[in-house]
Amino acid sequence: xxxxxxxxxxxxxxxxxxxxxxxxxxxxxxxxxxxxxxxxxxxxxxxxxxxxxxxxxxxxxxxxxxxxxxxxxxxxxxxxxxxxxxxxxxxxxxxxxxxxxxxxxxxxxxxxxxxxxxxxxxxxxxxxxxxxxxxxxxxxxxxxxxxxxxxxxxxxxxxxxxxxxxxxxxxxxxxxxxxxxxxxxxxxxxxxxxxxxxxxxxxxxxxxxxxxxxxxxxxxxxxxxxxxxxxxxxxxxxxxxxxxxxxxxxxx
Amino acid sequence: xxxxxxxxxxxxxxxxxxxxxxxxxxxxxxxxxxxxxxxxxxxxxxxxxxxxxxxxxxxxxxxxxxxxxxxxxxxxxxxxxxxxxxxxxxxxxxxxxxxxxxxxxxxxxxxxxx
Numbered sequence: 481x482x483x484x485x486x487x488x489x490x491x492x493x494x495x496x497x498x499x500x501x502x503x504x505x506x507x508x509x510x511x512x513x514x515x516x517x518x519x520x521x522x523x524x525x526x527x528x529x530x531x532x533x534x535x536x537x538x539x540x541x542x543x544x545x546x547x548x549x550x551x552x553x554x555x556x557x558x559x560x561x562x563x564x565x566x567x568x569x570x571x572x573x574x575x576x577x578x579x580x581x582x583x584x585x586x587x588x589x590x591x592x593x594x595x596x597x598x599x600x601x602x603x604x605x606x607x608x609x610x611x612x613x614x615x616x617x618x619x620x621x622x623x624x625x626x627x628x629x630x631x632x633x634x635x636x637x638x639x640x641x642x643x644x645x646x647x648x649x650x651x652x653x654x655x656x657x658x659x660x661x662x663x664x665x666x667x668x669x670x671x672x673x674x675x676x677x678x679x680x681x682x683x684x685x686x687x688x689x690x691x692x693x694x695x696x697x698x699x700x701x702x703x704x705x706x707x708x709x710x711x712x713x714x715x716x717x718x719x720x721x722x723x724x725x726x727x728x729x730x731x732x
Numbered sequence: 733x734x735x736x737x738x739x740x741x742x743x744x745x746x747x748x749x750x751x752x753x754x755x756x757x758x759x760x761x762x763x764x765x766x767x768x769x770x771x772x773x774x775x776x777x778x779x780x781x782x783x784x785x786x787x788x789x790x791x792x793x794x795x796x797x798x799x800x801x802x803x804x805x806x807x808x809x810x811x812x813x814x815x816x817x818x819x820x821x822x823x824x825x826x827x828x829x830x831x832x833x834x835x836x837x838x839x840x841x842x843x844x845x846x
Contacts, residue, residue: 501738502742505738511736511738511781516782516803520801523799524796534789536809538802551813562823566827621809623812690791720823
């Protein structure tokens with residue numbers, strides 16, 4: 481298929497789709513003024529039923545917790561897929577040795593970069609932990625906090641270099657945390673079944689409203705999501721950084 | 733004004749689709765796919781929006797005050813994180829394709845050709 485033919489096909493199909501989309505946009509409910517019964521019911525009931533003040537977390541971990549279980553396994557599946565694809569070619573043997581291209585010396589990171597990375601990296605991870613812990617109270621939760629924690633470890637890579645970063649971040653440990661997070665989420669759904677409840681029924685004490693430990697079972701699900709997301713992102717960073725190794729480093 | 737959010741979502745979808753079809757580089761194509769995906773974020777958040785309502789977090793204002801829809805926000809939240817890992821999976825595929833064929837141009841890569 482030539483380039484021009486493909487472009488013509490795109491224009492025709494997008495024109496048809498645009499007509500349909502415009503027709504749908506015209507008959508959509510009025511922006512910002514229509515009712516949303518499900519969301520309104522959760523806004524009304526969740527503070528009294530579950531003693532939590534963050535409605536988004538209440539939806540993610542309690543009212544639609546079963547959907548989040550599926551998303552959690554999608555995340556684990558995508559991370560394992562990327563890891564398998566990248567490891568398949570170079571073997572599982574990790575080395576902590578950075579790449580050396582002949583004739584190109586690796587300069588040590590400058591003092592300013594190292595200082596900023598050392599100052600901000602741990603602070604960023606601490607902030608991520610704060611976002612995770614206050615999931616049921618203020619904006620945040622395991623998904624967001626886990627991503628912030630993982631980004632903090634990348635700052636350590638910028639500051640310490642590959643060798644220093646690899647001595648902090650270990651692969652087997654990440655694999656265990658990544659899988660353990662998903663397992664924790666699945667178990668928090670299955671264990672209530674053993675005590676006569678429904679799947680993922682919130683049987684733990686709900687705690688006080690606006691308290692960090694409110695929400696009961698949501699706390700466990702939130703912690704396992706945070707573990708899985710943080711470990712998954714660090715694992716992805718690690719696998720992509722391992723790709724920079726020269727092929728002769730591989731132990732086949 | 734009331735049409736604007738839906739049109740923005742449609743425009744993002746079209747721009748991303750144009751990029752995917754005309755792309756000459758897989759990394760660029762994956763970026764365009766992310767643009768297409770972000771149209772769903774605009775659509776979902778626009779559906780949950782409500783004039784004069786606050787965030788669905790009753791920490792500083794008491795429960796019962798008007799708040800936007802938390803259900804679509806939860807959807808967008810998980811969508812972003814899962815989308816980021818799927819992007820990483822696609823980038824890993826592109827990396828392996830480059831190792832095998834030496835190119836990242838979809839035109840130059842013939843899947844069934846040996």
